[in-house]
Amino acid sequence: MIAARPFRTNLAGVTLAQVAALVAPSVVTGLADPVGYALVLATALLTVWFWEGLFAAVRKRSPGGHGITTALIVSILAPSDHALWQLALALSLGVVLAELVFGGRGFGFLSPAVVAASLLVFSFPEVALVPSTTNVAIATIPGAVLLLFLGLISWRVLLSTAVGTATFLVLTVDVLDAPTVAAAIAFCLVFLVCDPTAASATNPGRWIYGLLAGGLIVLFSGDPIPSTEGIVFAALIASIFAPLIDHLVVLAYAKRWKIADA
Amino acid sequence: MHYTIRQGHWPSDVAAPVQAVDDIRLPETAAVVGADFPGLRPAFAVEHGDEVAAGQVLFTDRKHSQIAHVAPCAGTVTQIEYGPRRTLSACVIKRAARTTPRESMPLDDSTDASVRDVLQSRGMWPALRTRPFGRTPAPDARPDAIFVNAVHGTGAADPAPVLQTQTEIFAKGAAVLTMLTDGLVHICQSKGAPLCPITNRIRVATFGGTMAAALAGTHIDRVYPVQSGRQVWTIGYQDVIAIGYLFVTGQYSADRVVAISGPLVKSPKPVQTILGARIADIAADNMIGGANPVFRSGAPQGGREAMFLGRFDTQITAAARATSKAQAARRSWFSTTQDALIPTASLERAIAPRVLPVPLMRALSVGDSETARRLGCLALIEEDVAILSRLCTSGADYGVLLRQVLDELMEDAA
Numbered sequence: 001m002i003a004a005r006p007f008r009t010n011l012a013g014v015t016l017a018q019v020a021a022l023v024a025p026s027v028v029t030g031l032a033d034p035v036g037y038a039l040v041l042a043t044a045l046l047t048v049w050f051w052e053g054l055f056a057a058v059r060k061r062s063p064g065g066h067g068i069t070t071a072l073i074v075s076i077l078a079p080s081d082h083a084l085w086q087l088a089l090a091l092s093l094g095v096v097l098a099e100l101v102f103g104g105r106g107f108g109f110l111s112p113a114v115v116a117a118s119l120l121v122f123s124f125p126e127v128a129l130v131p132s133t134t135n136v137a138i139a140t141i142p143g144a145v146l147l148l149f150l151g152l153i154s155w156r157v158l159l160s161t162a163v164g165t166a167t168f169l170v171l172t173v174d175v176l177d178a179p180t181v182a183a184a185i186a187f188c189l190v191f192l193v194c195d196p197t198a199a200s201a202t203n204p205g206r207w208i209y210g211l212l213a214g215g216l217i218v219l220f221s222g223d224p225i226p227s228t229e230g231i232v233f234a235a236l237i238a239s240i241f242a243p244l245i246d247h248l249v250v251l252a253y254a255k256r257w258k259i260a261d262a
Numbered sequence: 263m264h265y266t267i268r269q270g271h272w273p274s275d276v277a278a279p280v281q282a283v284d285d286i287r288l289p290e291t292a293a294v295v296g297a298d299f300p301g302l303r304p305a306f307a308v309e310h311g312d313e314v315a316a317g318q319v320l321f322t323d324r325k326h327s328q329i330a331h332v333a334p335c336a337g338t339v340t341q342i343e344y345g346p347r348r349t350l351s352a353c354v355i356k357r358a359a360r361t362t363p364r365e366s367m368p369l370d371d372s373t374d375a376s377v378r379d380v381l382q383s384r385g386m387w388p389a390l391r392t393r394p395f396g397r398t399p400a401p402d403a404r405p406d407a408i409f410v411n412a413v414h415g416t417g418a419a420d421p422a423p424v425l426q427t428q429t430e431i432f433a434k435g436a437a438v439l440t441m442l443t444d445g446l447v448h449i450c451q452s453k454g455a456p457l458c459p460i461t462n463r464i465r466v467a468t469f470g471g472t473m474a475a476a477l478a479g480t481h482i483d484r485v486y487p488v489q490s491g492r493q494v495w496t497i498g499y500q501d502v503i504a505i506g507y508l509f510v511t512g513q514y515s516a517d518r519v520v521a522i523s524g525p526l527v528k529s530p531k532p533v534q535t536i537l538g539a540r541i542a543d544i545a546a547d548n549m550i551g552g553a554n555p556v557f558r559s560g561a562p563q564g565g566r567e568a569m570f571l572g573r574f575d576t577q578i579t580a581a582a583r584a585t586s587k588a589q590a591a592r593r594s595w596f597s598t599t600q601d602a603l604i605p606t607a608s609l610e611r612a613i614a615p616r617v618l619p620v621p622l623m624r625a626l627s628v629g630d631s632e633t634a635r636r637l638g639c640l641a642l643i644e645e646d647v648a649i650l651s652r653l654c655t656s657g658a659d660y661g662v663l664l665r666q667v668l669d670e671l672m673e674d675a676a
Binding site for chain 2: 010011013103104105106107152154196197199201202203246249250251253
């Protein structure tokens with residue numbers, strides 16, 4: 001166990017760490033289709049920064065630029081061969097509804113990238129999110145290690161989601177192709193399911209949240225190999241339940257003192 | 263019983279001061295400061311310009327006239343300042359070199375009433391603090407246990423050498439404390455020989471591990487949690503010595519061993535001084551040349567900027583003043599815009615009492631006292647949550663937020 005020394009953090013540092021973790025997967029995705037990726041990324045960045053700037057101007061605050069992580073995640077998930085206005089529309093709704101109306105990064109209870117990707121798929125049925133490749137999964141690993149070390153993702157959520165997915169897959173399919181499944185879920189697991197603002201915020205809650213997310217991944221994919229859409233929806237539903245899970249944990253926790261009293 | 267505390271900040275970057283206490287520094291002025299007793303409204307027994315002796319009553323608590331606050335040293339009252347709503351801001355005394363020797367006369371400690379009367383009228387009662395709430399106990403309250411904090415905190419003076427020559431007086435003080443409670447007196451100390459003989463009313467618990475091991479909140483949580491409606495009292499080991507001294511000799515002792523450390527200090531070391539000492543007086547000649555430090559009274563993490571040594575503090579940190587404009591601007595920017603709380607793993611490991619940190623921080627941020635109570639905030643005071651303010655991305659001061667919630671809960675309880 002690393003006795004990591006707690007250090008002073010601020011929101012800019014959190015965003016910086018998340019961007020650093022996203023660099024490798026972004027580069028891998030970009031190399032596969034440089035022009036298409038560049039267009040998607042440019043659209044995504046312009047969209048999130050436009051809304052952040054607008055909200056900052058209305059609220060008379062300096063813009064934080066935290067939307068860059070949302071843009072990077074979505075441009076890895078979004079296909080590059082579809083109309084860019086669809087992406088811009090979904091991303092606008094995602095960023096505004098999941099983040100900016102609540103007051104900015106960290107105040108909402110959903111991951112804006114998850115909401116944007118879900119809306120993209122809901123609104124435009126012909127759009128299919130990009131299935132994760134082995135290369136992207138491998139490129140995710142250093143970032144995941146960095147985020148784990150900084151405490152920005154929880155190993156409890158990582159482990160329990162993996163356990164949940166594996167358990168439900170074993171129950172539903174005949175042959176479990178573990179490496180392929182791991183490659184398919186790695187990126188979304190680290191950057192969507194484990195998002196610290198969307199996941200549960202208590203340790204017991206994190207186990208329940210991860211198991212729930214893992215089960216939903218299998219349920220929504222309906223396939224031996226989880227689909228990106230399935231993981232995105234699972235992350236969405238699980239993070240909607242996260243505050244409830246935390247609330248129940250708090251209630252169970254308060255019982256302890258009453259029992260101790262009696 | 264030994265408890266190893268794993269949550270919190272591992273002491274690694276604070277140089278341990280040299281442990282021999284060979285230095286007596288008496289300040290020019292000393293003060294009783296209102297910030298140590300929030301909400302205390304004084305009824306003064308002295309006036310501006312009066313000569314006072316050490317241990318003479320300066321003022322009493324207007325709510326409980328039995329509880330007296332006394333002068334830490336002989337001298338002249340030079341300043342009496344009120345805060346908002348006639349609360350105490352500070353009562354400053356200019357120390358006189360003269361000492362008035364008084365004959366030694368043991369005091370009566372045979373009954374609960376006589377012990378209370380002595381502690382309250384002779385100025386030792388404010389050394390006690392209640393948990394929950396962290397306030398001076400009511401004159402007739404009876405706690406379920408009393409916790410003496412003698413753990414060697416990081417950067418603080420080691421209690422063992424301080425106690426070495428005064429073990430009997432310390433044991434006397436602990437014995438006096440047993441009169442105040444029906445429960446046990448817990449001496450919480452670092453690993454080593456017991457600082458006090460164990461009796462059927464006095465127990466010794468040892469604590470080690472992170473810096474959180476030196477906080478009374480941690481001791482209470484591990485030994486005798488208070489969330490379920492109990493009340494315990496806490497006191498520092500040097501105050502137990504003073505109580506013992508008071509009952510053995512009949513004289514008030516304001517002696518205090520304080521560790522001076524921080525980046526601007528030449529050589530971190532413990533010095534012997536008195537309660538409420540003006541920090542600049544006792545620390546000035548130990549500063550690196552030309553330094554213009556900000557002094558913080560209290561543990562490096564939880565201390566507050568102060569002119570005088572806090573009533574409950576045994577540590578002074580000298581830190582650099584934010585001089586550059588950019589630094590000042592950045593600080594003011596951080597204080598005006600409040601960011602969100604990102605639940606990171608370091609928050610989970612930050613505090614030792616068994617509470618759920620992130621839900622508690624959220625409840626405190628919105629002032630939800632009922633949820634905060636359910637989450638166990640009654641076990642905590644400002645010093646316990648100071649580390650959360652440092653680690654949290656929001657920049658909120660959880661000590662202040664916790665105090666507001668505790669005040670609200672205290673009003674409900676009354």
